[in-house]
Amino acid sequence: MNAPILALQRSPHAAMTAVSVDSVQLKDRLLQPLRETIRTVTLPSQIELCRNTGRVRNFQIAAGTVEGKFEGIYFNDSDVYKLLEALAWSLASHPDAALEAEVDELTAIVASAQQPDGYLNTYFMFEREKDRFSNLRDMHELYCAGHLIQAAVAHHRATGKTTLLQVAVKLSECLWKHFGPEGRLAACGHEECEMALVELYRDTGDARWLQLAHRMVQARGQKPGMAGGDRYHQDHAPVEEQKDVTGHAVRQLYLASGVADLLLEQELPEYMQAQLAIWENFVNKRIYINGGAGARYEGEAFGTDYELPNDRAYAETCAAIASIMWNYRMLHLTGEARFADLMEITLYNAALPGISLDGKQYFYENPLENDGTHRRSPWFGCACCPPNIARLLGQLPGMFASTRANTLFVHLYASAAMQLNLENNRVELEIETDMPWQGKVTIRAVRADAPFTLALRIPHWAPGASVSVNGADADSTLQPNSYAKLENVGQGDVIVLNLPMKTALLASHPWVSCNYGQAAVSRGPLVYCLEQTDNPDCDVRDILLPVNASFEPCELKNLPGVQGLKAAGACRQPEGGSGPLHQLLHPEAAPPAVRPVTITAVPYYAWANREAGPMRVWIPLTH
Numbered sequence: 318m319n320a321p322i323l324a325l326q327r328s329p330h331a332a333m334t335a336v337s338v339d340s341v342q343l344k345d346r347l348l349q350p351l352r353e354t355i356r357t358v359t360l361p362s363q364i365e366l367c368r369n370t371g372r373v374r375n376f377q378i379a380a381g382t383v384e385g386k387f388e389g390i391y392f393n394d395s396d397v398y399k400l401l402e403a404l405a406w407s408l409a410s411h412p413d414a415a416l417e418a419e420v421d422e423l424t425a426i427v428a429s430a431q432q433p434d435g436y437l438n439t440y441f442m443f444e445r446e447k448d449r450f451s452n453l454r455d456m457h458e459l460y461c462a463g464h465l466i467q468a469a470v471a472h473h474r475a476t477g478k479t480t481l482l483q484v485a486v487k488l489s490e491c492l493w494k495h496f497g498p499e500g501r502l503a504a505c506g507h508e509e510c511e512m513a514l515v516e517l518y519r520d521t522g523d524a525r526w527l528q529l530a531h532r533m534v535q536a537r538g539q540k541p542g543m544a545g546g547d548r549y550h551q552d553h554a555p556v557e558e559q560k561d562v563t564g565h566a567v568r569q570l571y572l573a574s575g576v577a578d579l580l581l582e583q584e585l586p587e588y589m590q591a592q593l594a595i596w597e598n599f600v601n602k603r604i605y606i607n608g609g610a611g612a613r614y615e616g617e618a619f620g621t622d623y624e625l626p627n628d629r630a631y632a633e634t635c636a637a638i639a640s641i642m643w644n645y646r647m648l649h650l651t652g653e654a655r656f657a658d659l660m661e662i663t664l665y666n667a668a669l670p671g672i673s674l675d676g677k678q679y680f681y682e683n684p685l686e687n688d689g690t691h692r693r694s695p696w697f698g699c700a701c702c703p704p705n706i707a708r709l710l711g712q713l714p715g716m717f718a719s720t721r722a723n724t725l726f727v728h729l730y731a732s733a734a735m736q737l738n739l740e741n742n743r744v745e746l747e748i749e750t751d752m753p754w755q756g757k758v759t760i761r762a763v764r765a766d767a768p769f770t771l772a773l774r775i776p777h778w779a780p781g782a783s784v785s786v787n788g789a790d791a792d793s794t795l796q797p798n799s800y801a802k803l804e805n806v807g808q809g810d811v812i813v814l815n816l817p818m819k820t821a822l823l824a825s826h827p828w829v830s831c832n833y834g835q836a837a838v839s840r841g842p843l844v845y846c847l848e849q850t851d852n853p854d855c856d857v858r859d860i861l862l863p864v865n866a867s868f869e870p871c872e873l874k875n876l877p878g879v880q881g882l883k884a885a886g887a888c889r890q891p892e893g894g895s896g897p898l899h900q901l902l903h904p905e906a907a908p909p910a911v912r913p914v915t916i917t918a919v920p921y922y923a924w925a926n927r928e929a930g931p932m933r934v935w936i937p938l939t940h
Contacts, residue, residue: 328519328581332652333719333726336737338409338475341714345731346878347753351669352710354676356407356416359707362677363400364419366696366703372397373426375439380429390699391440392457392507397423398464399704401481402471406711409475420472424481427465431484435491437465450495454506454545459533462488463510470516471712482520489517493525496532504536504543506550508568511575512642515582527582534576534588549616557587561598562619566611566631567701569619570639577646589650596647598622600659606823606837606934607844607921608663609683610636623828627686627935634671634680634702637663638709645716648728652721654774654799657728660716661776664729665753666844669922671706674876679703680925685934689849692925724770726800730758730816742767753842754870754880756816765808772800778841779816786812816841820868820882825935835935836862838882838918845882845918849930850874855888855914857931861939862886862916871917879923886916887939911939 327334343349367373371388376397378385404420407413431437438458441449450458469485472478492510496503514530517523536543538555545552549564551572562569573595576588602622604610609632612620617631640663648656671680678693681702696703717733719726723740727748735746745764750757756779760771775782777798784791784801787810795801803812820840825832838845847857851873868882890910924932 328649330584331581331649333649333721333724335649336715336718336720336735338406338712338715340735340737341717342410342734343714343717343731344733345750345752348710348713348731350878351672351674351676352407352410352713354674355403355672355707355710356411356413359672359676359703360400360404360407360416361419363403363704363707364423366700367397367400370696370700373423376426376430379439379442380426382429387440387443392461394437394439394461395457395464396700396704397427398461398468399701399708401427402464402468403704403707403711405468405471405475406708409471410711410714417476420476421480424472424484428480428484431487434494435487435489437484437488438462450503453503453543454550457505457507459492459503459505459510460507462492463513466510466513466517470513470520471708473520485517486521486523489514489526489529493529497525497529498532502532502536502539502543504533504552506544506568507565508551508572508575511572512578512646515575515578518582527579530575531579531583534572534579537572549618557591559591560594562595562603562610565616565618566636567617567633567639570610570636570643574639574643574646577643577650580650581646592647602826605630605632605667605685606825606839607632607666607683607685608637608640608659609667609685610640614682623826623830625825625829626831627933628684628688630682630684630686632667632683632685634668634683635705637667637671637683638705641668641709641716649719652726655777657774658777658798661729661842662844664713665842666921668706668709670924671702674879674923674926679706685846685921687932689929689931692929723767724772724802726772726774727760728774730814739769742769744769754818756818756841758814758816760812760814762806762808762810762812765806765810768805768807771803771806771812773803773812773814774800776816776842778821778839781817782815784812784814786810822862822864822866832935835937836864837934838862838868838936840868840882843920843922844934846921846924846932846934847916847936848919848924848927848932850927851881851917851919852914856892856894857933858894859889859892860886860914860916860936861889861911862936864938864940866916868918873917873919873923875927876919876923879920881920882918884916884918886914887911888914 372393375387377383466485469481473482511530511533514526518526534556537552542552544550551564551569603619611631611633612624614631641660644656644660670683673693678695679702680693717729730750730752733748737744743766747761747763749759775795775797780797782795818841822836849857866884868884871881871883873879873881
């Protein structure tokens with residue numbers, strides 16, 4: 318493997334600087350085992366699936382090395398690109414000769430299909446070549462190009478090789494010819510290319526790519542519309558005038574990520590105001606309790622304010638990943654802990670459910686209530702989610718920390734080792750914790766060439782947090798959703814952060830009508846659900862949760878390493894499954910009878926890994 322190019326430069330308008338994927342080595346018992354499963358099981362299986370479903374063969378047909386016709390959905394190229402990006406990030410953390418050989422082979426196949434002018438989209442390189450760039454609203458050409466560019470940047474940073482980067486640059490030059498200052502103003506119906514071009518600018522220093530990304534953002538909301546002119550495509554108004562998350566959830570959040578990338582590189586105050594407005598709308602009116610995004614099956618879209626159905630929640634895995642990408646950028650843009658807070662909730666409760674614990678099956682949609690019929694699948698015809706979750710977890714270590722001058726920010730907590738360069742200062746940390754199960758975090762400064770400032774995020778779920786340095790209390794009034802800054806940390810210092818891990822019952826805004834009179838269970842960063850397999854004494858749809866329920870951690874059957882919660886509860890009598898659909902309400906009738914049962918809750922990310930049965934996140938309350 319060539320020397321990796323992992324060091325990232327600070328964007329001029331960033332409040333902090335991202336760290337490289339290889340600077341953090343996770344050692345926890347949840348995330349790192351899953352990442353290892355992805356390296357050893359998921360990625361090899363996805364390579365095989367991309368080959369067996371014709372996705373790789375499409376490039377070979379386009380290159381003329383084999384005969385045949387295009388197979389699959391018109392944006393199938395993007396799945397290969399996301400897989401290549403996931404493989405690159407995996408190599409950044411863990412060199413693997415077999416996977417690297419697969420990457421080299423796939424890269425060569427992709428490169429062989431590129432046309433002399435740089436164009437590369439296998440769907441349009443058969444009998445449809447005359448239709449290039451003729452339907453940007455629907456045909457995802459720029460979306461596919463964006464995923465190629467992101468894969469190329471990841472490959473370059475992880476391995477130091479430029480083979481895929483050269484393909485991406487040549488394709489970008491084709492885009493520049495068509496959509497740069499001398500071409501036409503245009504926007505893709507599925508955003509993605511915007512943030513990819515900014516990353517290419519960061520990697521190459523070529524300002525054309527930043528300018529092209531800005532032109533694509535500027536194209537939205539024009540009259541007539543460049544991408545449909547409607548809210549579904551985020552084309553109803555100029556980006557600086559958009560005030561709410563709307564339309565296709567993944568596209569909206571990818572657009573927001575691209576705009577945030579522009580803001581990191583350029584001073585665009587009108588864009589910043591819009592970003593904050595749509596973020597407030599998202600978190601206050603259109604997000605699920607677990608961080609899920611997108612209420613409607615129709616169009617994979619956001620609904621209206623407070624429209625958050627549980628059994629029909631779409632909450633696509635890709636939308637959760639897009640939310641993490643956006644909040645990661647907003648965190649670096651502002652330095653505000655609230656964005657890391659949402660990253661954490663979304664990671665554990667909306668992204669992780671997208672893959673089974675054995676790394677072999679996936680959720681596309683993530684309902685918060687189900688009768689037991691919704692199960693993960695080994696692949697999809699539209700296979701955007703499987704390689705997307707793999708590429709997220711591949712680059713995850715780099716999201717745990719950031720730097721600014723002589724300050725090291727820790728955003729997420731897991732047992733890990735960190736080696737980071739601050740301002741003329743090499744710092745190495747060893748972190749020990751059993752997050753997300755226990756809230757004690759011990760941080761040892763095993764190396765510090767000079768004193769530095771350590772900024773520790775205090776999550777919103779941890780009021781009453783405390784921190785000590787070498788056994789002495791550092792601050793007893795830590796504010797949730799902020800960073801506790803410890804100055805003059807030196808080599809040999811031991812910092813202990815205690816984050817209270819209390820079980821909490823959470824209520825919805827009363828206008829979320831489907832959740833009225835119900836509560837969700839959380840502990841630390843995790844949202845829990847009731848799954849039938851853990852509650853054999855009562856159908857979970859008849860379980861009632863006491864408002865003063867006291868939960869205790871417990872083991873779960875057939876889920877080693879996953880911690881459940883147990884409490885006393887009640888079961889409606891008779892159970893609803895045997896009753897009529899509708900019946901006359903008698904005001905003088907006695908309240909329904911209940912019987913006591915023990916309630917067992919499982920972390921939502923781990924549901925549907927055992928036998929099928931009903932599940933629910935929101936539980937009716939009883940006194």
